[in-house]
Amino acid sequence: MYIMNIPVVDLAEFNSGDPARKQKFVEQLGKAFEDTGFVAVKNHTIPDALIADLYEYVQQFFGLNSATKDNYEIPGLAGQRGFTSFGKEHAKGFDAPDLKEFFQFGQEVEDSDPIKSEYPANITVTEVPAFTPTLLKAYRSFEESGKALLQAIALYLNLDENYFDEYVHNGNSILRAIYYPPIVHEPKSAIRAEQHEDINLITLLVGASADGLEILTKQQEWLPVTSLPEQIVVNVGDMLQRLTNNKLRSTTHRVVNPPREKWATPRFSIPFFLHPKSKMSLACLSSCIDAQHPKMYEDYSAGDYLDERLREIGLKK
Numbered sequence: 001m002y003i004m005n006i007p008v009v010d011l012a013e014f015n016s017g018d019p020a021r022k023q024k025f026v027e028q029l030g031k032a033f034e035d036t037g038f039v040a041v042k043n044h045t046i047p048d049a050l051i052a053d054l055y056e057y058v059q060q061f062f063g064l065n066s067a068t069k070d071n072y073e074i075p076g077l078a079g080q081r082g083f084t085s086f087g088k089e090h091a092k093g094f095d096a097p098d099l100k101e102f103f104q105f106g107q108e109v110e111d112s113d114p115i116k117s118e119y120p121a122n123i124t125v126t127e128v129p130a131f132t133p134t135l136l137k138a139y140r141s142f143e144e145s146g147k148a149l150l151q152a153i154a155l156y157l158n159l160d161e162n163y164f165d166e167y168v169h170n171g172n173s174i175l176r177a178i179y180y181p182p183i184v185h186e187p188k189s190a191i192r193a194e195q196h197e198d199i200n201l202i203t204l205l206v207g208a209s210a211d212g213l214e215i216l217t218k219q220q221e222w223l224p225v226t227s228l229p230e231q232i233v234v235n236v237g238d239m240l241q242r243l244t245n246n247k248l249r250s251t252t253h254r255v256v257n258p259p260r261e262k263w264a265t266p267r268f269s270i271p272f273f274l275h276p277k278s279k280m281s282l283a284c285l286s287s288c289i290d291a292q293h294p295k296m297y298e299d300y301s302a303g304d305y306l307d308e309r310l311r312e313i314g315l316k317k
């Protein structure tokens, strides 16, 4: 039984070509990002068959033995490519590491853009041959869906519809496949993912394999998030919150442990963290600053901001 408790929007309305329907979508998405910071999106354009493949190969990868997976953990990459083993990442401001391991796949520059030299190469997993090609296909599909959502956000912010496009193309987005293993003994303090805000512009999350995601409401209450299988959950990250001087909200969220009788159930989830090119300025938009809303943040580039945040979560030394 699914209970929808975050706003739902239909991306087909934005893509309809009808100006009135498009504008209505822009208003709905913008309002949801101001109020809740989280939204469920239907007709998100990511094919169901691709999502099914993605889960299949991701499960096969995490099913490999630890020694094999450890071969894909590359020192010096701050977890940005390849495997990060259990217990490495902790939320900003917390010491106990999250109860998860993950694999990250980044941008593949396929044109002559010199930005290619900025990005470390992706790591190819040989034991599951379909894993890496499927990650790339999914990455492109998430980018496309995310680009449309950012076009709607740009219109909501009275920017040019294509404002974000050049920063998304060959941008520093990350597809992260996460495995939360079965829990075998009482965790001392850690939960599957401690409360945090995402770093990036927006995050797109395809239906996780088990319950656990919760968001912190404006009333400071934890609310479990559930979405229908055909929807993706999309939320605002800190980069978009900074850019909009807190107009759009980067909502705090976490993944809680299941009740004891479900400890044996692992959880898989695959967020796509949409990052712009590192040169994009995150300086608060002038349209989001006025007497009631004084400028809240120092100017930063996306690249410098990411670097600082990766140090704070223990991935970068």
Ligand SMILES: O=C(O)CCC(=O)C(=O)O
Binding pocket: 178, 193, 198, 205, 208, 213, 253, 254, 255, 268, 269, 270, 271
């Ligand atoms: O596992 C999930 O559902 C969400 C994970 C998450 O919030 C994150 O990795 O930033």
Ligand SMILES: [Fe+2]
Binding pocket: 196, 197, 198, 253
């Ligand atoms: Fe998150």
